[in-house]
Amino acid sequence: MIKILLVDDHAVVRMGLTMLLNSNPEMQVVGEASEGNEGIKKAMKLKPDVVVMDLSMPHGKDGLSATSELKKLMPDVNILILTMHDDEEYLFRAIQAGASGCILKSAPHDELMSAIESVSLGNAYLHPAATKRLMEQYLGSIKHDSHDTYHLLSDREREVLTLVAKGYANKEIAEQLTISVKTVETHKGNLMEKLQMKTRPELVEYAVKKGLLGYGI
Structure with a gap:
């Protein structure tokens, strides 16, 4: 039972x-x-x-x-x-x-x-x-692993990446890091350009894979 x-x-x-x-x-x-x-x-x-x-x-x-x-x-x-x-x-x-x-x-x-x-x-x-989408994204990530640009991110950009992936809004991130919302948006734009990503789901998947949220796949 x-x-x-x-x-x-x-x-x-x-x-x-x-x-x-x-x-x-x-x-x-x-x-x-x-x-x-x-x-x-x-x-x-x-x-x-x-x-x-x-x-x-x-x-x-x-x-x-x-x-x-x-x-x-x-x-x-x-x-x-x-x-x-x-x-x-x-x-x-x-x-x-x-x-x-x-x-x-x-x-x-x-x-x-x-x-x-x-x-x-x-x-x-x-x-x-x-399951189908997860497999497609995983296979796509394997293809791009050799071109991982995480090392190009600044310490602040890595902090913003982690908070964005955890679901925090720009204003909440600004308050936590004691910076302006505009600065958060700038960091977010820069890190997405460096990682060649366009959407939040892509960032969440990437952060999980990198172990930034305490859980890896």
């Missing part, structure tokens, strides 16, 4: 998922939570095999923050991120936070059950479209 904890801010979604998962004789929803902090407390108490964690929960702790904190408290817990965002940036941030997998809310019911079963066994799970 796979014990499951649901963490989602929508009661209707939790109710629907509970009915669906409990219809599987090999699965049991042992608890629910409406935001990240509550989810962490419930997980510590109930010791579920899998936590199905919503990514976006505006009231309380969000899914990524809760995942990161919960993995520190319970390293062996398996967390499956449930999201409506089919975006590389969210995928890499979920992996960096310690999630065992990521699945779209629009996925078929049988795919959700397969994902839960997979992560409960300690395996990783990514929805098919994400």
Whole structure:
């Protein structure tokens, strides 16, 4: 029996998922939570095999923050991120936070059950479209590894790169580094030119690979 904890801010979604998962004789929803902090407390108490964690929960702790904190408290817990965002940036941030997998809310019911079963066994799970993009980007990164220009970045540019990849806005970066927003934008433009990158998801992937976020792939 796979014990499951649901963490989602929508009661209707939790109710629907509970009915669906409990219809599987090999699965049991042992608890629910409406935001990240509550989810962490419930997980510590109930010791579920899998936590199905919503990514976006505006009231309380969000899914990524809760995942990161919960993995520190319970390293062996398996967390499956449930999201409506089919975006590389969210995928890499979920992996960096310690999630065992990521699945779209629009996925078929049988795919959700397969994902839960997979992560409960300690395996990783990514929805098919994400797996394809991840492989394409990985193969592309191999091609460009010999031309890595990280050594061209200044210390300040490396600091900005790390903070950008962690999801901080320009204003927040400026406050942390005690510089102006305009200076942050200049550093950001310079480092993206040196690394030959154009988007934030590219920076997130690059930072993860370089181990700048504490997690490498």
